[in-house]
Amino acid sequence: MAYTLAAPVVHGEIIQKSRFLAKAAPVASEEEALAFLAAQREPEATHNCYAYKIGPLYRFSDDGEPTGTAGKPILHAIEAGGLDRVVVLVVRYFGGVKLGAGGLVRAYGGVAAGALRRAPKVPLVDLVEVRFRVPFAQVGRVRGLLRARGLLAEETYLPEGVAFALRLPEGEKAAFLRGLWDQTRGQAQVEG
Template sequence: MFTLKTAERFEQEIKKSRFLASAGPVGSEEDARRFITACSSLEAGHNCWAFRIGGIYRFNDDGEPGGTAGRPILQAIDGQDLDRVAVVVSRWFGGVLLGAGGLMRAYGGTAAACLRSAERQPIIAYVSLSVTCRFADEARIRTGLATYPDALVETGGFTAEGVRLQVKLPSNRTDDFIRMVTDISRGQAEVETL
């Protein structure tokens, strides 16, 4: 899955109607609603939108016939494997009726073109782990962590026999990390998912 690095805009004319798409990264439903409000044009006849944040998604046709605007925008988001993204497509009516199919193609196509032109970044899922080890193993484990440039390490505290470290790293590296800790500590360290 990917999200957008920055906000992007794309404009096109379809049968004399002007369509302007604005897409941007959002981290919460509240962020998405703020983005939608900021990108909606008061002069436009319709400001249709959609957003997806994990399992949360919403869309709105803003007066267009049901299912002809918001849902195609959401399909453009989903079709490009994007998450944590909001898109607003504003329409200025040009006098030519597009019909339901034409509206779906216009809204979905404008949103898709905007999203294709936007710079993306991968979404990396992180996991938090607690490592309890002996004092003698701490330095070696920290040295081993140097091979995990995305890892964040905090000292969680001390135990009677050693140290508790809290480590946050990409979830796809968890098995490698546990194997490394087990090898360094000769099976003495305990690793738990938080």
Template sequence: MTARLDTLAAPWRHEEDIKKSRFLAQAAPIGSPDEALAWFSAVSDVSATHNCWAYRIGDAYRFNDDGEPGGTAGRPILQAIDGQGYDRVAVVVTRWYGGIKLGAGGLVRAYGGAAAECLRLAPRLPIVATGHLVMHCEFADLAIVTARLRDMGATVEREIFTADGAELDVSAPLDDLDAIAARVIDLSRGKIRPRRP
């Protein structure tokens, strides 16, 4: 069994001062690497000393130290994302230098700690694996079937009308697909036979 992963329910911010340097961690839910890079550009402060970042989307990840010594900023941010059990998340930690050097270990703790605390405080949203069912539904059953599908948490992704009804492509949480299929079979008295594509 794989560990449950979450994404962010909304963007979040956390700020802290460490030895006179100000660190602002910002996190956001993202759907693609391009979206992450665009978000980094939008929220990074060009007047700051450093804007270090990382993102994780499934097996895709990337991080950037933005001028800090290699491995002291971007990688600890990525480790904070992974350590907090997040996916589809981007985090940027902006630093305004306060005149006291932190050293490599201090930088790792500061960047990773600010990112981890931001993610720990942020509102979480579970990532639910979804699957699909396809089915042919006659016109006489279409309204009741689509209403019951909605009641069961399913979404009709596509509806293609035919001469005698509609072909439905339905998405729902993967764990619920068998129960939904059984309910549709019962509801239609066996006329509708949902199947996985």
């Protein structure tokens, strides 16, 4: 099972007089990741290196560091932690001591991994959309079913009844539809 972060986290370290600051956050889309990077970037820093992973999509940047010494180690820290839908920005303020390629890999990867270890995590749950319509006579029963399961649904009134749309964990869809069928005495019309 994959996990994501429950909340943003910041972690800093001084390595050979350079200050490294890792900022990590959960994201749902590439647009969110790019917005996070734009907002958290520190223009006065020597380097703003990052990586993000959202499902099969991933990107990373070395931002002027030697190729493969910053972005890839950050991405590796994300993947090694079993995380998805996560963005990590590591900011470096150069302290005057060159670290070499191996030192940079260890520094960027280590600071990113340190931030991700400290962050609270939550399991990733894939949600599916369920849409259905019921006659007006069954609306109260459907609302009771939704309340009992702690679900919220969008309602649209139609001339013949009410259309409901909701998102729920994929593993709960079949049980929900059975309960819906039972509650409405087979009068619910599921779309798709």
